[in-house]
Structure formats: structure tokens, C-alpha cells
Amino acid sequence: MPKMVLAGIEIEVDEDGFIQDPDKWNEAVAKALAETEGVTELTEDHWKVINYLREYYLKFGIAPMIRKLCKDTGFTLKQIYDLFPSGPAKGACKIAGLPKPTGCV
Amino acid sequence: MAESRTPRVDELEKGPWPSFVKEMKRAAEKKPAAGDLLRQLDLSYEEKVGHWKHGGIVGVRGYGGGVIGRYSNKPEEFPEIREFHTIRVNQPSGWFYTTKALRSLCDIWDKYGSGLTNFHGSTGDIILLGTTTENLQPCFDELSDAGFDLGGSGGGLRTPSACVGPARCEYSCIDTLDVCHSLTLEFQDFLHRPQWPYKFKIKVSGCGNDCVAAIARADLAIIGTWKGPLQINQAAVAEYVKNGLDIEEEVIERCPTRALAWDAANGELKLSAEDCVRCMHCINRMPKALKPGTERGATLLVGGKATILKSAFLGWVIVPFMSLTPPYTELKDLMGRIFDWWDENAKNRERIGELIYRLGMRTFLKEVGLPPVPQMVFRPRANPYVFWWPEEVKRNA
Numbered sequence: 051m052p053k054m055v056l057a058g059i060e061i062e063v064d065e066d067g068f069i070q071d072p073d074k075w076n077e078a079v080a081k082a083l084a085e086t087e088g089v090t091e092l093t094e095d096h097w098k099v100i101n102y103l104r105e106y107y108l109k110f111g112i113a114p115m116i117r118k119l120c121k122d123t124g125f126t127l128k129q130i131y132d133l134f135p136s137g138p139a140k141g142a143c144k145i146a147g148l149p150k151p152t153g154c155v
Numbered sequence: 156m157a158e159s160r161t162p163r164v165d166e167l168e169k170g171p172w173p174s175f176v177k178e179m180k181r182a183a184e185k186k187p188a189a190g191d192l193l194r195q196l197d198l199s200y201e202e203k204v205g206h207w208k209h210g211g212i213v214g215v216r217g218y219g220g221g222v223i224g225r226y227s228n229k230p231e232e233f234p235e236i237r238e239f240h241t242i243r244v245n246q247p248s249g250w251f252y253t254t255k256a257l258r259s260l261c262d263i264w265d266k267y268g269s270g271l272t273n274f275h276g277s278t279g280d281i282i283l284l285g286t287t288t289e290n291l292q293p294c295f296d297e298l299s300d301a302g303f304d305l306g307g308s309g310g311g312l313r314t315p316s317a318c319v320g321p322a323r324c325e326y327s328c329i330d331t332l333d334v335c336h337s338l339t340l341e342f343q344d345f346l347h348r349p350q351w352p353y354k355f356k357i358k359v360s361g362c363g364n365d366c367v368a369a370i371a372r373a374d375l376a377i378i379g380t381w382k383g384p385l386q387i388n389q390a391a392v393a394e395y396v397k398n399g400l401d402i403e404e405e406v407i408e409r410c411p412t413r414a415l416a417w418d419a420a421n422g423e424l425k426l427s428a429e430d431c432v433r434c435m436h437c438i439n440r441m442p443k444a445l446k447p448g449t450e451r452g453a454t455l456l457v458g459g460k461a462t463i464l465k466s467a468f469l470g471w472v473i474v475p476f477m478s479l480t481p482p483y484t485e486l487k488d489l490m491g492r493i494f495d496w497w498d499e500n501a502k503n504r505e506r507i508g509e510l511i512y513r514l515g516m517r518t519f520l521k522e523v524g525l526p527p528v529p530q531m532v533f534r535p536r537a538n539p540y541v542f543w544w545p546e547e548v549k550r551n552a
Binding site: 068136151 | 208210211212213214216217218219224226238309310344348349350351352498499503
């Protein structure tokens with residue numbers, strides 16, 4: 051498993067750059083992950099999405115469906131893409147330190 | 156002569172037919188990735204196990220779909236395919252290209268990828284097989300500059316596809332190419348930014364021959380049809396008979412609803428238009444003599460899919476006839492209501508056909524505002540039960 055140095059600590063990530071151990075996540079790690087996804091600054095709106103995803107994940111053990119994410123945060127999907135250009139799964143979930151969402155091809 | 160490193164896949168070079176192994180060996184002369192790909196495949200044939208990891212998430216900026224992450228699980232052994240992502244490119248309606256467009260596609264893919272392509276995947280897209288994470292964005296940027304866009308993947312709208320339609324086929328009752336293009340543009344956001352419980356496929360066929368197999372493969376099938384009698388050129392029918400067509404055996408007897416009769420004495424083909432189910436058999440057999448009727452449109456079917464949670468489904472008729480003229484407002488409005496109902500009610504990875512199966516056709520029809528009609532029944536007396544909504548039942552005072 052490859053390792054990345056994020057916010058000064060060495061963390062195991064998978065080949066897509068998702069961190070493997072959610073407990074290693076903190077705000078500094080989030081900022082470091084954000085840079086790998088083309089997000090240079092984490093604003094209040096970014097944190098609203100990130101915190102929602104983390105809380106949902108810690109409660110249910112999976113990432114929410116996208117309709118739920120939009121409803122609960124009040125953002126449209128377009129606004130989510132404006133915040134996270136690589137999208138909710140590859141961008142927002144990665145920055146929030148969730149394991150890689152399993153999707154279908 | 157050196158011993159082949161891929162003895163098992165080499166077997167597939169034998170015989171007079173085209174061989175993907177031959178083509179991949181040719182590609183390997185230019186691109187080492189194609190060689191590693193063959194060697195990994197050979198290993199898979201030996202061990203009877205696949206060597207791709209499941210489910211990578213890679214992509215390009217602003218899009219949530221169109222790229223499928225692929226990683227070899229033996230990267231030390233096959234370093235050239237350590238990263239071997241697939242790019243789906245939206246095909247033109249009906250798969251018509253100029254040679255210039257094909258050359259520009261291939262030049263871009265030679266520059267950024269393995270050079271291996273698949274024209275076309277079962278969704279209809281152009282499939283570009285094998286590139287690295289680093290090359291995805293520049294490859295997409297050049298494709299975009301050349302006028303191409305990515306197709307769909309993941310839990311969203313998949314690239315709509317259509318038969319060649321009126322461009323090459325006189326049977327087509329609708330402009331399949333324009334319908335497909337117009338729907339692709341209208342619903343682009345659902346294509347590029349997957350947001351639904353699962354995949355949704357749209358296929359457009361010009362007539363009941365259904366050359367893109369929409370009824371079996373598409374969550375929404377749009378199939379050209381007509382109202383009223385088919386058009387008969389009696390002189391041309393007589394010509395077929397004169398030239399040896401056994402019209403009784405090959406046409407009349409094979410009409411599934413017995414809608415045709417042959418008056419041999421007067422040399423006249425008689426049609427009972429109300430019995431015709433527009434199956435296309437007689438038209439296929441006598442294309443010079445018979446044509447679809449003049450009032451043309453499409454039948455809409457919903458729910459076709461392969462086996463996943465439930466068994467394979469064919470689509471159900473939900474609208475027996477809809478006129479289709481640009482900008483297709485009635486169709487697009489209905490699709491919007493269908494997407495919304497499905498997205499609101501489906502569980503994760505539940506196709507629309509499975510949701511209708513779970514909640515009932517009458518619920519679906521009520522929620523999307525469609526009236527139940529006899530054409531939805533498979534055949535007369537197939538289902539004797541009618542379930543009324545309570546508010547529809549008039550009680551005696």
C-alpha cells in the first residue's frame with residue numbers, strides 16, 4: 051500500500067489517494083488532501099459538506115447517497131462541484147477521509 | 156524461435172476470423188502496455204482468475220463519470236498496466252464518423268493512452284482502453300478541443316444511443332438520431348455528474364425491429380411505430396407473388412395476430428388494421444410493397460435491464476404512442492418526472508424496473524401522471540386483476 055506524507059505525518063493511502071485509516075484524519079490532513087483534489091482553500095461551505103459526510107459516515111458506516119447529501123446540506127449538485135471540482139465521491143469523500151465509495155462502472 | 160510468452164491467448168490467433176490477440180500484438184510493437192496486457196490476460200487464462208482490482212475512482216475536473224479506474228493487482232509483474240484506466244467517449248448518434256474525426260481520436264489516444272480502442276462498448280460509447288491517472292486530464296482536454304465529450308458511467312445517465320434511423324433505413328418512424336442528440340444535450344448534467352441510485356440507460360430504435368435492442372437493454376426504450384393501417388402497394392405485392400414468394404406460408408401464416416389475408420383471385424392483400432400489432436414481419440418480408448403508416452411516433456417502454464437484484468426484465472409499455480417532433484417537450488417532461496420519482500424512492504443500486512416491481516405499476520403510473528391503458532397488458536386476459544385506488548371507487552349512498 052503506498053504512503054503519502056500529509057500534514058507532516060505519513061499515512062497509508064490506496065492507489066486513488068483515499069486514506070485507509072479514518073482515525074488518522076484531522077483538519078490538517080483534510081487540507082493536505084484538498085490540495086491533491088485541486089481545492090486550494092477550504093471555506094465554511096467546504097467544511098459544511100466535509101463535516102456532514104464525516105458525521106454521516108461515523109453514524110452509518112457508509113457514504114450517503116447524493117440526493118441525500120444535497121438535501122441535507124442544502125447545496126445543489128452544481129454547487130458541490132463548484133466546491134469540489136472532482137465531484138462528491140472522488141473529491142469531497144476523499145477530503146473528508148472516508149474510505150473509497152464503491153460505485154458501479 | 157523463442158518460446159511464446161503467451162501460449163494460451165496465442166490460441167485465439169488461429170482460424171480465419173479477426174483476432175484481438177493479433178491486433179494487441181501489433182499494438183505492442185508501439186506500446187509496451189499492450190504487451191503487458193496480453194501477458195496478464197495469459198496469466199488469467201492459466202489461473203482462471205481476473206487480475207484487475209475492483210473499482211478505482213479517477214476522473215477529470217468537473218465530471219463525476221466517463222472514466223473507469225483500472226489497476227492491475229500484479230503491478231510488479233506488469234508495470235506497464237499498473238494504471239490502465241478506461242475512458243468512455245460519447246459516440247455520435249447512429250455511429251456516423253468522418254475519417255478525419257476517427258483519425259483525430261486515434262492520434263489523441265496514441266499520444267496519451269495504450270492505442271487500444273473498442274468501437275463500440277455495449278452502451279454505445281467509444282471505449283479507449285488503458286491510460287495513466289496523470290494522462291487523464293490532458294487527454295480529456297484534447298478530446299474536448301477536437302469536439303468530443305465523455306460518456307456516462309456510475310450511478311447516473313448512461314450515454315443515450317440510437318439506431319442509424321432515417322439516415323440509412325426507410326423503416327424508421329422517427330428521427331432517432333435527432334431524438335438521441337436532443338436528449339443527450341437536455342440531460343447532460345445527469346450524464347456527467349452521476350447523482351442517481353444506479354445506472355439509467357436510454358436507447359432509441361426507429362421501428363419495431365429494434366436494432367439497438369432497446370426493449371431488453373434500456374431503462375427507457377423509445378421505439379418508433381405508427382397509428383392506423385400500414386401502407387400497401389398492391390402492385391408491388393403482386394410482383395413479389397409473381398416472383399415466387401409463397402405469401403400464404405411466409406407472410407399471412409406468420410402474422411402473429413392474423414391481421415392479413417391474401418385474396419388470390421383478385422391478387423389483393425387485405426389488412427385488418429385494428430388487429431395489427433406492428434411487429435414489422437410483413438414489412439421486412441416485402442419491403443418494396445409495404446411501409447409503416449403515415450401517422451408516426453414512438454412507443455415508450457420502461458424497465459428493461461439485465462439480471463442484477465431481480466432477473467432480466469423486458470421493458471413495459473408505458474406510453475403506446477407519442478408524436479415526436481422537436482423539441483420533444485412532452486417526452487422530456489415525462490422523463491423528468493420519471494427520473495425524479497425513481498431518484499426519490501429507489502434504494503441504492505435499484506434500477507427503475509426493480510423499483511416498479513417493488514412498489515407496483517399502478518403506483519408508478521399515478522406518481523408520474525400516466526393513465527393506465529390496455530396496451531400495457533401483455534396480451535388479452537394476461538392479468539384479470541384491476542386494483543382501484545380507494546378514491547376511484549364510487550360507493551352507493
